Amino acid sequence: MTDKQQDSDGLDAFFDAARNTAPAPDAAFMARILDDALSVQAEAVAPPSPVTKREGLFSQILRGIGGWPALTGLAAATVAGVWIGVNPPAAVSDQLASLIGTSSATTDATDSDWLLDPLTEYDIAMTGG
Amino acid sequence: MPFDAMSEVPDDALLVLYANGDAAAARALTTRLTPKVLGHAYRLLGDRAEAEDVAQEAMLRLWRIAAEWRQGEAKVTTWLYRVVANLCTDRLRKRRSVDLDSVPEPEDPAMGAEQGLQHVARAEALQAALDSLPERQRQAVVLRHIEGLGNPEIAEIMDISPRAVESLTARGKRALAEALAGRREELGYQDD
Numbered sequence: 190m191t192d193k194q195q196d197s198d199g200l201d202a203f204f205d206a207a208r209n210t211a212p213a214p215d216a217a218f219m220a221r222i223l224d225d226a227l228s229v230q231a232e233a234v235a236p237p238s239p240v241t242k243r244e245g246l247f248s249q250i251l252r253g254i255g256g257w258p259a260l261t262g263l264a265a266a267t268v269a270g271v272w273i274g275v276n277p278p279a280a281v282s283d284q285l286a287s288l289i290g291t292s293s294a295t296t297d298a299t300d301s302d303w304l305l306d307p308l309t310e311y312d313i314a315m316t317g318g
Numbered sequence: 319m320p321f322d323a324m325s326e327v328p329d330d331a332l333l334v335l336y337a338n339g340d341a342a343a344a345r346a347l348t349t350r351l352t353p354k355v356l357g358h359a360y361r362l363l364g365d366r367a368e369a370e371d372v373a374q375e376a377m378l379r380l381w382r383i384a385a386e387w388r389q390g391e392a393k394v395t396t397w398l399y400r401v402v403a404n405l406c407t408d409r410l411r412k413r414r415s416v417d418l419d420s421v422p423e424p425e426d427p428a429m430g431a432e433q434g435l436q437h438v439a440r441a442e443a444l445q446a447a448l449d450s451l452p453e454r455q456r457q458a459v460v461l462r463h464i465e466g467l468g469n470p471e472i473a474e475i476m477d478i479s480p481r482a483v484e485s486l487t488a489r490g491k492r493a494l495a496e497a498l499a500g501r502r503e504e505l506g507y508q509d510d
Contacts, residue, residue: 200444223345225374229382
């Protein structure tokens with residue numbers, strides 16, 4: 190800033206006047222500047238580019254079997270398999286019996302029998318030697 | 319960060335926030351820097367419309383460079399004054415002769431009517447005298463005596479030595495004093 194004591198050339202009053210009558214930006218001009226600022230900012234801070242994140246093991250397996258639709262199919266098949274194992278339909282039991290050489294009559298037992306006495310004739314024969 | 323909380327944040331830190339997408343930083347920088355940039359451009363050009371164009375361009379360059387700004391290396395205002403000066407130089411080269419009638423009436427802040435008129439008249443007379451100075455002298459005088467910067471910062475803005483700044487301001491002030499000598503009484507200088 191100017192020093193009054195050094196104002197030998199008498200210019201300080203003019204400099205003071207210039208400072209006091211500084212051209213102030215009006216609201217419209219300020220809005221223009223801010224618009225520029227925000228639009229440049231929006232361009233610069235673009236949506237994040239697809240980051241190549243390291244894929245986890247589960248994701249890799251999931252992708253390998255064909256994604257979520259394949260996984261739901263696999264889950265349904267698993268549940269069905271477990272259910273068939275726990276409560277086999279008669280046709281399955283007959284097929285199984287013929288496969289292992291026991292009569293179908295042994296498999297005519299009711300579900301509750303099978304559940305209460307899991308030791309079948311086949312098992313007794315095997316354990317009895 | 320809320321806008322009010324930014325009044326204490328330095329310019330360069332605000333610029334980093336701006337580059338990171340902070341809209342409040344954009345508003346704070348606009349409010350803080352635009353008046354300085356416009357004022358400086360006006361004093362170098364003496365024309366409000368042209369000064370607005372220059373100020374907008376300078377601020378636009380600031381927004382674009384924000385992402386590359388290295389905090390603590392240079393003052394934002396120093397960089398802006400330099401950009402404004404360069405833009406004004408380009409414009410002044412295009413129009414060699416200055417039409418004094420085109421100098422607009424500076425705005426009058428709240429003050430007594432008579433004192434206000436006197437200030438306006440003095441500011442107009444100074445602006446006309448500034449416009450008649452060689453470009454570098456005008457820039458040095460404006461930075462030193464109106465913007466109130468120190469010689470080292472002016473030297474950085476103008477890319478010259480502090481001694482050269484001293485020389486330019488001294489010659490500029492001598493020329494201004496001569497140009498305004500005949501108008502002191504007319505402008506109420508005797509009242510001070």
